[in-house]
Structure formats: C-alpha cells, structure tokens
Amino acid sequence: MFNKETEYALRGLVYVRVQQILGHKPGIIEIATEIDAPLFYTGKILQRLVKMGFLMSSKGKGGGFYFDLLKPDLPLKTIVEAIEGGKAYSGCGFGLKQCNDDNPCPLHEQYAPIRASIDKLVTLNTVQSLALNYKNGEDILLKL
Amino acid sequence: MFNKETEYALRGLVYVRVQQILGHKPGIIEIATEIDAPLFYTGKILQRLVKMGFLMSSKGKGGGFYFDLLKPDLPLKTIVEAIEGGKAYSGCGFGLKQCNDDNPCPLHEQYAPIRASIDKLVTLNTVQSLALNYKNGEDILLKL
DNA sequence: ATATTAAAAGACCTTTTGGTCTTTTAATAT
C-alpha cells in the first residue's frame, strides 16, 4: 500500500504520539527499535517530518520527538502526500492519464470505488486517532 | 496500484487480445505505439511474458504477438504476481508482518476489506474479459 | 540462395528507493 519511507513515518509518528499520551518523549534509538525500522533511516525520516512541520523535536539531554498539541490532528493523507507526492493512489489502474468516469479504462468501473475507499481511509484516520486506538489496547503497533 | 512494468504488460496483453479478436497479429512497434509505452521496454516486457508462457509470438514477416486460444483465460492476478511477486497488495498497511485479524495494526480493520476487494478485482478480471469490454466499445484502452 | 522482416537476447544506462555512517550543532546538567 505505502512505500517503506511512508510506513516507517506512520509507525514512527503513531509511536511518538502514543508515548506522548504516556508522558514520555522518545528519541531516535528508542523509536527505531520499537517500530522495528532501520535506525539511521528512521532518524532521517523523522528529521524530514520535523522540517515539514508535522512533528517537533528537542536536542540535548531529555530531548526527543513530540507533537505540538495545539496543532490539529494529522490525517494520514497529509503525510502520505508529503512523502510520496500528491498523485499517490489517485491514478488509473491501467496507468492511463485520460481515464475517468466518462472515458473509463477497462478496470475503471471496478477500481474507482476501491480508490475512493482508500482515499476515505487516509483522510479520516489521523496519527492521533490511531494512537488512541493503540493506547486503548485495541491494536498492535509492533514488537509483539 | 501497479508498477510501470505491470501496467505496460496489462495494456499490451489486452491490446494484443483485442487485435486478435479483430483478426490481426500486432508487432512490438504497433503495440508500444498504441498503448503509449516505451518501445524497447515494451518489447522486453512482451518477451518476458512469452517466456513465461502467457503469450505467443512468431518471428519474421507476418510475425507478431498473439494468444493460444486453447489456453484458459488469464486472470490479472496471475500476471501481477508473475511480475511483482506473490506478496503484492497482500501485506499490512503499516508494513507489519505480525498483523492479522486477531492481532490487528491500527489500520487493519479498515484496510482488510479494501485489500480483499483488490484481490477480487484481479482474480475475477482476465485479459480476455477486459478485451471484450473494450471491443464492445464500453471502455478505452488509450490513444484517444 | 538471399534479402527482408520481426522477435529474442543481452549489454548497458539512469533514476528512484532504501539504507548507512560521520560530523556538526544545540541543549542540558555538573
């Protein structure tokens, strides 16, 4: 569904948010270990997320990653588009630019509703909502 | 949804099948032009499909690509799996190996039905069924 | 037989994705 970078970003963000709920500010080493992602790569990805304004960080002792609680919830779609580009999972199944409702490719009629479901999924779910589910013990994040 | 190679393969296969219905055996140049794909790359992909037994070809004058009509219809899933590998669109949205119904990641409940729809889509649709839709004027293939 | 046609084979290249590692900067605690 998503590429590796997006996967690590989503897992990392949700992990940070869960920890924030628990009153903890995790660092790169903890995050990468807990979400089972490559250490340096995860660091680079989190850095990018900070630079893009999705996440906050502080240096030095007691430092780590956290969210600005004043900001609105972060839909997955925002992150995915920031990482994979705006056209992610919005294209035609056959790769045709001209494909649309009036001019459907052979898969269009069946694929369009699926694409719409995906769009809904990433639009409605936010890092915060997923973190709450996780915190409530409903879901796993990793490291079972 | 699919990667480029798969897209070109699907478009090419459907195009060949449509032409076969029309009593024509197209060559690489025609196919690549009509499906709007890179010439040499398309050639290489068709070659692979022939080697994998999904498609037939003949060399020399009057040569080109065609299907063995005795073989059963070719589900898209077969092609996608041959090109992208068996685990295409079967994984967890979060990239977790341990994710399943009993042990769901935060996205699992919502993503699982979407994944199932995709599986149904590629299982039920075949190169032949799509070619028929196209031939009936219901769909576009490309080159509008 | 040979010239022509068209696919097969395979070398090669570029871009993107995924990943590693070292150095620098900034914060905090002593």
Add this chain to the structure above:
DNA sequence: ATATTAAAAGACCAAAAGGTCTTTTAATAT
C-alpha cells in the same frame, strides 16, 4: 566552562525500477 546528550546535516552507498540500444536468431517472400 565543560562534559554529556541527542537531534540535524549531509556525504555516501546498494539495490531495484525503469528504460535504451545493438546484435543475433528465425521466419517468410522473392
């Protein structure tokens, strides 16, 4: 002040995806 801690910056590398091009092989038509 300075030692320590931890993120930021950025150089570097490997694999995969995507794509180009030339040469070889096989079929057909003359």
